[in-house]
Amino acid sequence: MGDVELAEALRRQGISDTRVLEAIRGLERAEFVPESMRSAAGQDSPLPIGHGQTISQPFIVAFMTQALNPQPGERVLEIGTGSGYQTAVLARLGGEVYTVETLAELAGPARERLERMGLPNIHFRVGDGTAGWPEVAPFDAIIGTAAPERLPPALYQQLRPGGRLVLPVGPLRGAQELLRVTRPSGGGAPRVEKLLGVRFVPMTSTPPPEFLH
Known part of the structure; x- marks a missing residue:
């Protein structure tokens, strides 16, 4: 049936991208949380998914996806698969999604869940998210669902010119x-936009302060 009421609540909160709302409407968030938390899945709040990690609140998922503006056919890198909810939203928007998760205990069930749902064009890796996925770079868009203290240089380097990155x-x-960081098509300094005050779990491997301070 999907989360029709959740999508409508997000629209009232200011999410205006109809593609993002449709992607969320077509999913059931309850499928991405532990069984003990499913009664709370329709709430606009983060929920624990085990191993010290959370599934982000729906508004943040929608806001970040809208800010990223992924288009059909684009190559999208996701740092932090988690339970696979953000991954599923990206896949429903028609991108070629490459998702990296540090914790194998989360990555395995997320992969099984997404494959069971029949979502196409998702590629999985267990590893250090701060390193990105250099073998298949560059990416049109990169999104992160955990917060490093500073933007990992490897992620910016794996953006194509004109690409954008959304990261706490x-x-x-x-x-x-x-x-939201945009890599200029003509070279030069990155364009950095501050979008929102947030609170995320930490990205587990943080590089030296080589890029943003």
């Missing part, structure tokens, strides 16, 4: 900001 950045105990 900041310390675990302190102010985090959701950033």
